[in-house]
Amino acid sequence: xxxxxxxxxxxxxxxxxxxxxxxxxxxxxxxxxxxxxxxxxxxxxxxxxxxxxxxxxxxxxxxxxxxxxxxxxxxxxxxxxxxxxxxxxxxxxxxxxxxxxxxxxxxxxxxxxxxxxxxxxxxxxxxxxxxxxxxxxxxxxxxxxxxxxxxxxxxxxxxxxxxxxxxxxxxxxxxxxxxxxxxxxxxxxxxxxxxxxxxxxxxxxxxxxxxxxxxxxxxxxxxxxxxxxxxxxxxxxxxxxxxxxxxxxxxxxxxxxxxxxxxxxxxxxxxxxxxxxxxxxxxxxxxxxxxxxxxxxxxxxxxxxxxxxxxxxxxxxxxxxxxxxxxxxxxxxxxxxxxxxxxxxxxx
Amino acid sequence: xxxxxxxxxxxxxxxxxxxxxxxxxxxxxxxxxxxxxxxxxxxxxxxxxxxxxxxxxxxxxxxxxxxxxxxxxxxxxxxxxxxxxxxxxxxxxxxxxxxxxxxxxxxxxxxxxxxxxxxxxxxxxxxxxxxxxxxxxxxxxxxxxxxxxxxxxxxxxxxxxxxxxxxxxxxxxxxxxxxxxxxxxxxxxxxxxxxxxxxxxxxxxxxxxxxxxxxxxxxxxxxxxxxxxxxxxxxxxxxxxxxxxxxxxxxxxxxxxxxxxxxxxxxxxxxxxxxxxxxxxxxxxxxxxxxxxxxxxxxxxxxxxxxxxxxxxxxxxxxxxxxxxxxxxxxxxxxxxxxxxxxxxxxx
Ligand SMILES: O=P(O)(O)O[C@H]1O[C@H](CO)[C@@H](O)[C@H](O)[C@H]1O
Ligand SMILES: O=P(O)(O)O[C@H]1O[C@H](CO)[C@@H](O)[C@H](O)[C@H]1O
Numbered sequence: 001x002x003x004x005x006x007x008x009x010x011x012x013x014x015x016x017x018x019x020x021x022x023x024x025x026x027x028x029x030x031x032x033x034x035x036x037x038x039x040x041x042x043x044x045x046x047x048x049x050x051x052x053x054x055x056x057x058x059x060x061x062x063x064x065x066x067x068x069x070x071x072x073x074x075x076x077x078x079x080x081x082x083x084x085x086x087x088x089x090x091x092x093x094x095x096x097x098x099x100x101x102x103x104x105x106x107x108x109x110x111x112x113x114x115x116x117x118x119x120x121x122x123x124x125x126x127x128x129x130x131x132x133x134x135x136x137x138x139x140x141x142x143x144x145x146x147x148x149x150x151x152x153x154x155x156x157x158x159x160x161x162x163x164x165x166x167x168x169x170x171x172x173x174x175x176x177x178x179x180x181x182x183x184x185x186x187x188x189x190x191x192x193x194x195x196x197x198x199x200x201x202x203x204x205x206x207x208x209x210x211x212x213x214x215x216x217x218x219x220x221x222x223x224x225x226x227x228x229x230x231x232x233x234x235x236x237x238x239x240x241x242x243x244x245x246x247x248x249x250x251x252x253x254x255x256x257x258x259x260x261x262x263x264x265x266x267x268x269x270x271x272x273x274x275x276x277x278x279x280x281x282x283x284x285x286x287x288x289x290x291x292x293x294x295x296x297x298x299x300x301x302x303x304x305x306x307x308x309x310x311x312x313x314x315x316x317x318x319x320x321x322x323x324x325x326x327x328x329x330x331x332x333x334x335x336x337x338x339x340x341x342x343x344x345x346x347x348x
Numbered sequence: 349x350x351x352x353x354x355x356x357x358x359x360x361x362x363x364x365x366x367x368x369x370x371x372x373x374x375x376x377x378x379x380x381x382x383x384x385x386x387x388x389x390x391x392x393x394x395x396x397x398x399x400x401x402x403x404x405x406x407x408x409x410x411x412x413x414x415x416x417x418x419x420x421x422x423x424x425x426x427x428x429x430x431x432x433x434x435x436x437x438x439x440x441x442x443x444x445x446x447x448x449x450x451x452x453x454x455x456x457x458x459x460x461x462x463x464x465x466x467x468x469x470x471x472x473x474x475x476x477x478x479x480x481x482x483x484x485x486x487x488x489x490x491x492x493x494x495x496x497x498x499x500x501x502x503x504x505x506x507x508x509x510x511x512x513x514x515x516x517x518x519x520x521x522x523x524x525x526x527x528x529x530x531x532x533x534x535x536x537x538x539x540x541x542x543x544x545x546x547x548x549x550x551x552x553x554x555x556x557x558x559x560x561x562x563x564x565x566x567x568x569x570x571x572x573x574x575x576x577x578x579x580x581x582x583x584x585x586x587x588x589x590x591x592x593x594x595x596x597x598x599x600x601x602x603x604x605x606x607x608x609x610x611x612x613x614x615x616x617x618x619x620x621x622x623x624x625x626x627x628x629x630x631x632x633x634x635x636x637x638x639x640x641x642x643x644x645x646x647x648x649x650x651x652x653x654x655x656x657x658x659x660x661x662x663x664x665x666x667x668x669x670x671x672x673x674x675x676x677x678x679x680x681x682x683x684x685x686x687x688x689x690x691x692x693x694x695x696x
Contacts, residue, residue: 162663315510
């Protein structure tokens, strides 16, 4: 990174979404008297009789969770999307000012393990590999449906990120429409392909590998970096080394290597502030809209909120909501912190 | 609103930003076992000797805050932007993948009142009018500079919204670049003007006034509505009744009426859960970039995080960060709740 940017306020361009982030490296000295969060604590119980995700327990709707031994998928009892939602489109004669459309889809919960006390960071790579396989099956099954054009697979980890249960689990929301973030990433990747006759995130992966300064972790098939345009303090993006648009297209070894890099990133996070690290994580495969997607490269995003300590987070508020996202520590210094944490994680 | 949308999952279009929000009205029944926030409490002290924003006290850098009697403006001691930041532009030969630009600007803090215990909701309309006048002066002064093309005025209210001090104050971040949110709103308003030969937010104001179902409060010069495309549960937009792009262009009466509607909205908020209501609020005048802005209509946004109670907020996490924003209660039902709260506020 050029030295001028390391010391001075600047903005960085996100070519994937074609947006800017304001970086203020000198602002880390700011004292903090604001809100502190409750430190995330480890879960001790391997089975919690009051947890509706533990095997054999009864859920909110009266349904019983199976006595599962590895992973477990079920329809979300309080789904934001429903398969039979009526299709309509109406702007009430307002020239587009009051435009609403019916949206249908499917929401599922994916339990990662029957053990209540585990997290991706504490699971073994083969155990995570089972989760990767389930994600892949789910994407294949739902993506094949005519009424589904995107399958958003994600995990909200930790109460700070809105997770209502510490039991290791993620979700998928599959919808008829392609969500806006994916629309932005499509546009950014298409523009790059047209201009450069190359795949944006494949070029970017090579560039980051050769620079090294933002790399957090890597294996034969994947690279984990703090993106040059990261918004969250310790944001990470996982990129394949090969051009591959979806999970199903992963080779056998890539599935295991993907499990391994997810383990490496989450175990690294837990070392940063010596606390279970909250985050939202999600997969971005190509849309399953029946189109070819030569521009698209599979990737995963990690968006963790912590900034200074286990209890001091970054607030995305006034300026961020009304102007542009803003960050204090540079992506390069965040990557350095994560590399140190990664060393500690691997010697544990 | 058409009945189908009141009961079923649908998405709504935001013509200002040209983005969609997913609405899941049936999801309000969902039980909540997740994170609860500390209830925001009222401040009792009119003067706090440890508060660096109270008149006469010493701030972080050793500077003393004036013994002010009404409003007070000073340069942020930990500014995210600096006037003398070097200008540069570099992509390190990466075809735009590592693009950074120097960004200069000015960050100021604006104290609304010398009284530590007040909030906009508890201040009188003439006191808020003094704040409106300061905002207008600041925009005029900074907007006239060649090195400043946008002045983002905002308030983070409450610890939940990252405010580090309860003393009534807001901020302004004035920058050389126009921030991304404003760029989106520019594009949306331009497209509408070209297509319809009318100003988007002026047409929208008339439409909302005639429908009534999303109106929260109004006076002779302004309307406060929960926008049709609101993302936050109790989001509010304040719109002038007349086409006016900036604060300086307000007539005398409009300035006072703007103060009055800000008071009405904030006092209404405090009634919803009988608690000081956290929010981020900001003004969106036209850019001060030396261009004509016939497409632009002045407006203010309120983004409050609370959803179900004084301690249960909406989390913008997994799906929202990776897919699209999602809301549970409809804007129409939020507006109804706010109208009831507004009645209680006005009879206090
Ligand atoms: O008011 P402060 O302490 O400058 O900071 C607050 O507002 C800023 C602008 O929205 C945010 O970037 C910070 O995360 C938030 O804590
Ligand atoms: O896991 P839950 O309880 O369905 O809900 C959580 O994730 C959703 C998807 O990101 C968000 O809309 C909710 O605000 C959050 O609390």
